[in-house]
Amino acid sequence: MQRKQRLSRNTAYFVPYVLWIALFVIAPVILLIYQSFFNIDGQFTLANYQTYFSSNTYLMMTLNSVWYAFLITLATLLISYPTAYLLNATKHPQLWLLLIIMPTWINLLLKAYAFIGIFSQAGIANQFLSFIGIGPQQLLFTKFSFIFVAAYIQIPFMVLPIYNSISELNASYVNASRDLGATNWQTFSRVIFPLTLPGVKAGVQAVFIPSLSLFMLTRLIGGNKVITLGTAIEEHFLTTMNWGMGSTIGVVLIIAMVIIMWLTGGRKRRSGKGLTK
Amino acid sequence: MKRLQFKWRYLYLWFVFIILYAPIVFLIVYSFSQGSTMTNFHGFTWAHYQELFADSRLIAIFLDTLLVAFLSSIIATAVGALGALGINNVTRPLTKNTLLSLNNILMVSPDVIIGASFLIFFTALKIPLGFGSVLLSHIAFSIPIVVLMVLPKIQEMSTSLLDAAADLGANNWQLLSQVVIPYIMPGIFSGFFMALTYSLDDFAVTFFVTGNGFSTLSVEIYSRARQGINLEINALSGLMFLMALVLVVGYYFINQYSSRHRRAATRGRRK
Numbered sequence: 001m002q003r004k005q006r007l008s009r010n011t012a013y014f015v016p017y018v019l020w021i022a023l024f025v026i027a028p029v030i031l032l033i034y035q036s037f038f039n040i041d042g043q044f045t046l047a048n049y050q051t052y053f054s055s056n057t058y059l060m061m062t063l064n065s066v067w068y069a070f071l072i073t074l075a076t077l078l079i080s081y082p083t084a085y086l087l088n089a090t091k092h093p094q095l096w097l098l099l100i101i102m103p104t105w106i107n108l109l110l111k112a113y114a115f116i117g118i119f120s121q122a123g124i125a126n127q128f129l130s131f132i133g134i135g136p137q138q139l140l141f142t143k144f145s146f147i148f149v150a151a152y153i154q155i156p157f158m159v160l161p162i163y164n165s166i167s168e169l170n171a172s173y174v175n176a177s178r179d180l181g182a183t184n185w186q187t188f189s190r191v192i193f194p195l196t197l198p199g200v201k202a203g204v205q206a207v208f209i210p211s212l213s214l215f216m217l218t219r220l221i222g223g224n225k226v227i228t229l230g231t232a233i234e235e236h237f238l239t240t241m242n243w244g245m246g247s248t249i250g251v252v253l254i255i256a257m258v259i260i261m262w263l264t265g266g267r268k269r270r271s272g273k274g275l276t277k
Numbered sequence: 278m279k280r281l282q283f284k285w286r287y288l289y290l291w292f293v294f295i296i297l298y299a300p301i302v303f304l305i306v307y308s309f310s311q312g313s314t315m316t317n318f319h320g321f322t323w324a325h326y327q328e329l330f331a332d333s334r335l336i337a338i339f340l341d342t343l344l345v346a347f348l349s350s351i352i353a354t355a356v357g358a359l360g361a362l363g364i365n366n367v368t369r370p371l372t373k374n375t376l377l378s379l380n381n382i383l384m385v386s387p388d389v390i391i392g393a394s395f396l397i398f399f400t401a402l403k404i405p406l407g408f409g410s411v412l413l414s415h416i417a418f419s420i421p422i423v424v425l426m427v428l429p430k431i432q433e434m435s436t437s438l439l440d441a442a443a444d445l446g447a448n449n450w451q452l453l454s455q456v457v458i459p460y461i462m463p464g465i466f467s468g469f470f471m472a473l474t475y476s477l478d479d480f481a482v483t484f485f486v487t488g489n490g491f492s493t494l495s496v497e498i499y500s501r502a503r504q505g506i507n508l509e510i511n512a513l514s515g516l517m518f519l520m521a522l523v524l525v526v527g528y529y530f531i532n533q534y535s536s537r538h539r540r541a542a543t544r545g546r547r548k
Contacts, residue, residue: 011366013359014363017357017359017420018360020356021376021379021380024395024420028397028398029382031394031397031398032394035397082289083290083293086289087290090290099294103298105521106521107480107521108478108480109480109495109498109499110513110517112502113502114514116505117303117304117314117316118299118315123315123316127316155297205385210387213388216499229389230389233393234389238484243397250393253389253390257385261385
């Protein structure tokens with residue numbers, strides 16, 4: 001107690017941080033909500049929300065965006081869960097984990113750019129397809145390539161939280177389940193999976209929210225075939241300069257984010273590196 | 278039976294690793310290829326690297342990116358570390374939890390929201406878009422991670438250490454500069470490294486607040502990639518891979534050092 005008094009007597013050093021919270025955390029969100037009530041001519045109006053909720057285009061776009069985010073999350077989860085599980089069984093899990101996280105230190109744009117080369121008409125993926133007799137396909141600028149690349153980018157963010165919860169799993173529960181005669185599948189579905197659910201939830205949260213807002217992948221890889229909420233916001237802000245509508249979609253995205261965080265339980269941050277946004 | 282199972286495990290893990298690393302290796306391999314496409318390897322050349330070093334626009338952007346990254350992480354580290362000290366000193370649980378929640382807002386917000394709301398913010402305050410707005414944004418989104426890295430270190434610090442220093446007559450400043458800061462240094466370093474990578478990695482926020490005149494590498498790669506393949510970007514990715522490697526190794530050693538440090542400290546205490 002004594003220490004706390006002593007240190008807190010001088011609070012000047014706390015000022016920049018509090019200023020940061022006021023200026024860069026609270027003010028921008030309020031401004032975004034405020035802006036959503038203005039139309040393109042700067043008049044106060046509710047029309048943006050009206051347009052959003054009465055237009056099929058916007059609602060379909062939102063549903064589509066949620067659907068693709070769901071597909072991306074599912075693909076990432078299906079690849080990451082076994083990876084995390086097997087990682088835990090290796091001799092040097094920390095080293096393997098570091099290797100999984102390493103690719104996140106490479107600039108996102110460069111990874112997207114690599115896939116432009118890989119998926120191109122005469123690219124290595126098509127060479128492989130020709131080699132195994134399927135013949136070249138249009139790969140770039142398809143929905144498939146969008147989901148593939150998005151999942152590729154998000155895998156480390158999913159592996160890490162799942163790995164953390166698997167490594168905390170007490171092995172004696174698994175042994176007890178086996179001793180009591182459970183099959184492998186029963187042990188997994190009744191014991192291992194429920195106990196590692198917090199990690200899965202954290203992973204889903206870490207992947208789903210960014211997937212809703214990806215916008216450069218939809219351009220570079222998806223060829224504008226998929227419009228996410230992020231793409232729509234970017235279009236409204238930087239191309240059509242309709243900030244009011246852009247902010248309205250932003251508010252929708254914030255609400256979607258809050259719902260997801262509520263569903264996946266609590267505010268868990270993406271921990272560790274790699275855990276870039 | 279058991280051995281077979283083991284092999285299957287490794288096969289899957291290797292498969293995932295190959296998928297994860299193939300695009301990066303692919304990029305770097307083609308940075309040495311003659312020709313101008315990423316389709317067939319046409320023989321070894323340094324030409325793309327020479328082209329890269331002769332491209333003064335790209336070099337300038339590269340230096341700008343580094344400048345923004347270093348400046349923003351240094352400032353974010355200072356603000357964030359002091360902020361963590363401040364949060365630690367807050368005694369009311371409600372205030373503390375509110376501060377921590379506010380701190381995490383920028384960690385969970387999608388980049389697009391951060392970018393768009395900052396753009397509105399800068400425009401409302403009439404801050405010109407360019408170097409200044411990009412720097413401010415990078416500082417802003419790096420602060421929370423620094424706080425999250427430093428806070429556990431502060432909480433792990435024992436009160437008796439501070440009491441001892443105070444009993445020996447240290448004043449507030451001495452307490453901070455000679456006891457607290459050295460103790461939480463590993464946390465500060467990790468925070469700094471994270472801030473650095475956040476800044477170097479960022480595309481979306483920068484894209485929103487950069488305006489016309491100023492550009493960072495991510496934004497530049499985006500606009501070049503939209504025009505198609507250019508092996509100069511491959512050469513750039515080779516360089517950036519090296520840089521990332523240096524950062525990873527640096528981060529790894531700092532972590533190693535701090536965990537060794539911690540072990541030594543607990544050993545010392547037990548004696």
